[in-house]
Structures are given as structure tokens and as C-alpha cells.
Amino acid sequence: xxxxxxxxxxxSVSEGAxxxxxxxxxSSVPPYLFWYVQYPNQGLQLLLKYTTGATLVKGINGFEAxxxxxxxxxxxxxxxxHMSDAAEYFxxxxxxxxxxxxxxxxxxxxxxx
Amino acid sequence: xxxxxxxxxxxxxxxxxxxxFRCDPISEHNRLYWYRQTLGQGPEFLTYFQNExxxxxxxxxxxxxxxxxxKGSFSTLEIQRTEQGDSAMYLCASRKExxxxxxYFGPGTRLLVL
Numbered sequence: 001x002x003x004x005x006x007x008x009x010x011x012s013v014s015e016g017a018x019x020x021x022x023x024x025x026x027s028s029v030p031p032y033l034f035w036y037v038q039y040p041n042q043g044l045q046l047l048l049k050y051t052t053g054a055t056l057v058k059g060i061n062g063f064e065a066x067x068x069x070x071x072x073x074x075x076x077x078x079x080x081x082h083m084s085d086a087a088e089y090f091x092x093x094x095x096x097x098x099x100x101x102x103x104x105x106x107x108x109x110x111x112x113x
Numbered sequence: 114x115x116x117x118x119x120x121x122x123x124x125x126x127x128x129x130x131x132x133x134f135r136c137d138p139i140s141e142h143n144r145l146y147w148y149r150q151t152l153g154q155g156p157e158f159l160t161y162f163q164n165e166x167x168x169x170x171x172x173x174x175x176x177x178x179x180x181x182x183x184k185g186s187f188s189t190l191e192i193q194r195t196e197q198g199d200s201a202m203y204l205c206a207s208r209k210e211x212x213x214x215x216x217y218f219g220p221g222t223r224l225l226v227l
Contacts, residue, residue: 009153032213034215036218041220041223042221043119043204044206045218046215051213052213090155092155099144099208100146100158101148101156105153105155106155
């Protein structure tokens with residue numbers, strides 16, 4: 001079965017600093033990879049996804065992620081954190097013919113003024 | 114396109130009671146998914162529909178759980194004889210047919226079993 005590992009449940013970053021959230025996956029087939037963001041008491045919103053083609057993927061709100069097959073990674077970055085980036089971030093891999101998503105445990109991002 | 118909607122947004126119930134949640138997917142999305150999210154965890158897959166057919170159920174879905182999508186549009190998730198361990202956020206997502214399509218999530222229903 002495919003799975004996702006996100007280390008460090010809580011991540012603190014200063015406003016204006018680099019945001020880096022790490023995601024490693026395991027998959028026996030070429031994966032489809034996703035980053036979702038969740039604000040308090042809300043559902044999940046897609047930030048970006050990798051399916052095929054270019055390995056550097058740009059998403060909403062200035063986020064981007066790079067698919068590295070050799071490292072089985074899909075880390076999420078943003079050059080300059082904003083207060084509005086405070087939220088929980090989930091990495092997910094699509095598995096099976098039904099395309100159900102397997103999620104990591106998430107990273108709670110706190111932005112320090 | 115109004116997005117995926119879920120009702121109710123919050124539900125408090127006593128142990129042993131039955132509860133039912135509703136999900137209205139984005140129109141023309143023929144695939145519908147239910148997930149459960151407990152505190153501090155990522156969402157976990159529960160079940161999946163393609164049109165009105167329930168094609169897959171997770172081992173997490175005990176016999177007390179039942180889901181339907183009778184006309185291939187909205188879906189309901191019922192939990193019978195609720196237990197405190199059922200307290201969680203229940204998320205619904207929908208997507209179009211096609212391998213590259215994105216799942217769009219609703220706001221969720223937060224269940225608290227006392």
C-alpha cells in the first residue's frame with residue numbers, strides 16, 4: 001500500500017522566512033502527489049499536485065513543490081511566510097484504481113510575527 | 114459551481130444514538146469519497162462511490178456504518194449505536210472521472226459523541 005510520511009507535527013516559522021515542509025512517500029507505482037491546506041474548522045483545499053510532466057509544481061498562495069523520484073520526496077516550500085499561511089498542511093498520495101487519497105499526519109504551521 | 118457541501122456542520126449526540134450526515138457533491142462529479150479525520154491525524158479513507166455504486170469500503174468502516182448514494186447525486190453516511198470513538202470530523206470529497214482529476218473537499222461534519 002502507498003503511504004506518506006510527514007515529520008514534525010508542529011512547524012514554527014518567522015514571518016518573511018522560508019517555509020519548508022517535508023513529505024516522503026512510498027509507492028510501488030508512479031505516484032500522484034498532492035498538498036492540501038486546512039484552516040481551522042474547514043475542509044481541505046488543494047494547494048498543488050503532481051501527476052506527470054514537470055517535476056517542479058507551482059500552486060496557489062506562492063507555494064511550490066518538487067517531485068524527486070530518487071529521494072521519494074515531494075517537499076513543499078514558500079520563499080516568504082505570511083501570517084495567513086498559519087494552517088495545517090497535509091501531503092497525500094493517490095492510490096489504487098479508485099484514486100482514494102492516503103494522507104500524512106500533517107504539519108501545523110505557526111507563523112511568528 | 115457551489116462546491117461540495119455537507120450538513121450538518123456540527124453534531125453532538127449521546128452514546129448509543131444514531132446519526133446521519135449528508136454530502137452534496139459538485140454537480141457532474143460522478144465519484145464521491147468519505148473520509149474520517151481524528152484530532153492530530155490526517156484524513157483516512159472510509160468509502161467510495163462511482164455514481165450510485167459503492168465500490169470500496171475501508172476496514173475502518175465497521176458494521177455500524179452505512180453509506181448510500183441512491184441517485185448518484187448526494188450521499189448519506191449513517192452511524193448506528195454511536196460510540197465515543199466515533200467522535201471525529203467526517204469529510205466528503207468529489208471528483209470527475211479521469212485519472213488526473215482533483216478531489217474537492219467539503220467543510221466536513223464534526224461529530225462529538227458524549
